[in-house]
Amino acid sequence: MKYLLILACALILSACSSSQYSNNDEQPYEYVDAWAFTPSEQQFSAALDYISAQTNYAQPNWDSINDALYFMRAYSYYGDLEALTDEQLQSLNDALVSLAGKADTASTPQKQRFMEQFAVTVYRLLDTPKLHQNASQWLSTIAQQLTDKTSSSTLASDYALWESYRMIGFLAFSARSEERLANALVSGELLQEILVAHIARGDWHQAHALWALGYMHQLLDEQAQQALDQQVWQQITRYESDLAKQQSLFSGIYLVNSFRGVSSCEETFQGQCSVIDIDDALPINHACSESLFIRATSLDSSQLAYSCEKLTAQEEDFHRLLATHKQPVANDHNTALRVVIFDNYSDYNRYGQLLFDINTNNGGMYIEGTPSDPNNQATFYSFRAFWTQDRNKVWNLNHEYVHYLDGRFNKYGGFGHFPAQLVWWSEGLAELIAKGDNNHRANEAITETPKAERPTLEEIFTTNYENSSSRQIYQWSYLAIRYLAEHDLQGLRLLQQHLKGDFYQGYSDTLAILAQKHQGQFEAFLNHYPEAIKQQAAKEKRKVNKLYRYLYRDYLMPEHLSYGQGHQHIF
Structure with a gap:
């Protein structure tokens, strides 16, 4: 009897110390319409605290959770993303993954809404290199969503599927420069198998699956790429009998979104491409x-x-x-x-x-x-x-x-005729003639780069497409060309004469002379920009952290879905 009493007490204490509470006595989240005004970091913190607290309950308040996540979606566009700490984002990740594990406690509409919000939150807020160690968890959750056949197709379930497809595609785009994320996407081939299977669903499901597979193709080694090409073509031909439609799907969605065109059609995929x-x-x-x-x-x-x-x-x-x-x-x-x-x-x-x-x-x-x-x-x-x-x-x-x-x-000659030191000239000159004195991005390059880290003229002259940043290719090259146009037009025209006369050595030697001669004055020239920046910054409208405009394809958009009330995005 003594031991039974001790065991009973132990069980009671264990139940009392559990983090899972049966009664959800949290106040509902008070939704803040952040689409109407600039949301604050404090409001984001409050939404995060609420979501995190809900993980402690056996029956979370799903409606309020979805409201809080929709606020976060708005914050991802209109809020200050730099104000969010790594700890906050990791906490959001942990809460999101935890709640995904409890999603079956929600009603079907609540669950589908949560899965829509889950996908958006991942690609809008959590897709950063410091959080990519969590990618396998995200993808496992989305894989379950894509294979869930327990509910019939509804508007809510279609929004959830749509954002799931988009999450995979957007992450695959990011993964081109993030090895850890790429490994999570292609390991085990589970997502590929699911997406290939979705080709058979036809309509907008089919188009999204092919688009996402095109993006994923770029992450694979050559052998795996060839295998995926074969799987995609076999699946298309298995469920589509019309040759023209087969070719349109394969080349017009899958191939082009893995950035392959006429050459691939002629060399590898004869008879599989639209003309x-x-x-x-x-x-x-x-x-x-x-x-x-x-x-x-x-x-x-x-x-x-x-x-x-x-x-x-x-x-x-x-x-x-x-x-x-x-x-x-x-x-x-x-x-x-x-x-x-x-x-x-x-x-x-x-x-x-x-x-x-x-x-x-x-x-x-x-x-x-x-x-x-x-x-x-x-x-x-x-x-x-x-x-x-x-x-x-x-x-x-x-x-x-x-x-x-x-x-x-x-x-003289075509592209690549001269061996080096031409990128700064080509891109800087194009920027100068096209934009003149009105180049806000060049202003940003100056004000956002500490003086000690600004490239020298010598460094700008060696800019290349392979290793130089986009800012150096365009903005710093613009500034170098503009400086010479305003302070040494004769030197600028001498460079042009050497290029026109196919005299590369003269061009290269002149660059070295100009770099040595003008570095001090070039630094002074850059220091004259800040006041113009302040005046322009004061006129800036509300900042929007938009989706990268080349991520998605307009022909993929399902006709029955929209970016309207409750499902907003900013492009």
């Missing part, structure tokens, strides 16, 4: 002048006129700055530039690869080709700035046009 007609994809054919014409998807007459004017207006600035006298370099037959303008990045990604076989993992590009070839066609590929309200704006239009002018009137 695109240029007049179907780009029915607009408009001549601005004898040296400039536009192929476009759907620009109207006013938009075409605007683009032509924007392009030709800067030519005089270019020729005046470098005193070209409008005389092209020797052996250059690029007498006319073709400007290809797609409606958005999605079309650029698809048709740029399937029509022109260009790499579309960028924001547009200029292909000079072989200027010594009389049949060569220099082309600038771009798309409308679909994320802005300006219906006329074409992304990087002026910048890329300068690359054409630079190749035609400044630099």
Whole structure:
């Protein structure tokens, strides 16, 4: 009897010390509509505290949890992300994973809403290198969601699935530069198998599965890539009998989202790709002048006129700055530039690869080709700035046009003709002519970089695409070109003369002289910018931490879903 009494007491004490409370006496979370105003870090902390506390209950308050997570979604766009500590984000991760383990205690609509919020919270707040050790937990939870067949399809379940697909795709995009995240995505091949199986579901499920698999393809070794290609094609042909549809799905969604195009179709996937007609994809054919014409998807007459004017207006600035006298370099037959303008990045990604076989993992590009070839066609590929309200704006239009002018009137030979030290010249000059004195990103580069860490002229002159940061390629190169244009125009034009005359040694020697001669003055030049920064910063609108605009594809968007009330995102 004595031992039974001790055992009973022990059981009572054990129950009392448990972190799982049967009664949820927490006050419901008071929802804050952070979409209407800038949320504070204190409000984020309060939401985090509430979510964390709910992990202690056997029956969490799912409606309030979902409200708190929706607030966090808004915070991820409008809040100060730098104010969040690593400890806060880890606590959010722990709470999220813990609650996912209890999701079966929720009603079906509550559970589906939570799974939608789970996926969004991961890719909006937790996708940082310091938290990627948790990626296996995230992906395990989403794998369960993608294989859950216990509930019928509803609007809530479709939102949960949609965000689950997007979470995988967005994480796969991040994983291209994060090995630990990449390993979590491709280890065990579980996610690949699930996504391949979802091809059979047809409709928007099928399109999302192919898109996510295209992103994941880039994370695999060559053998695994080939195996995935075969699995995808076999699954498509198993459930789709029409050859044209098979080809459209395989090449128009899967291949292009693994950044493969015409070359892959001709060499590896013969008979598996759609054949695109240029007049179907780009029915607009408009001549601005004898040296400039536009192929476009759907620009109207006013938009075409605007683009032509924007392009030709800067030519005089270019020729005046470098005193070209409008005389092209020797052996250059690029007498006319073709400007290809797609409606958005999605079309650029698809048709740029399937029509022109260009790499579309960028924001547009200029292909000079072989200027010594009389049949060569220099082309600038771009798309409308679909994320802005300006219906006329074409992304990087002026910048890329300068690359054409630079190749035609400044630099002998085609791209890569000179061995080195040309990136700063090409990108800096394009930025200067396109933006003039109004370059806010260059201002940011100066104010956000401590003086001791700013690159020297010598370092800027050695900028390259492989190892230099985007800021050095564009902003610091712009600043170097602008400095020379304002303080040593003769030196700038001497560089141009060496390039035009195919005298690389003279160009390289002159760079060394300019770097030594001007470093002190260049530092003083940079120090004159802060006041302009302060004035411009005061005019800035409410900051938005938007989704990376090239992540998603507009043709994937399910017709019955939207970014409306309760499911907002900011692009």
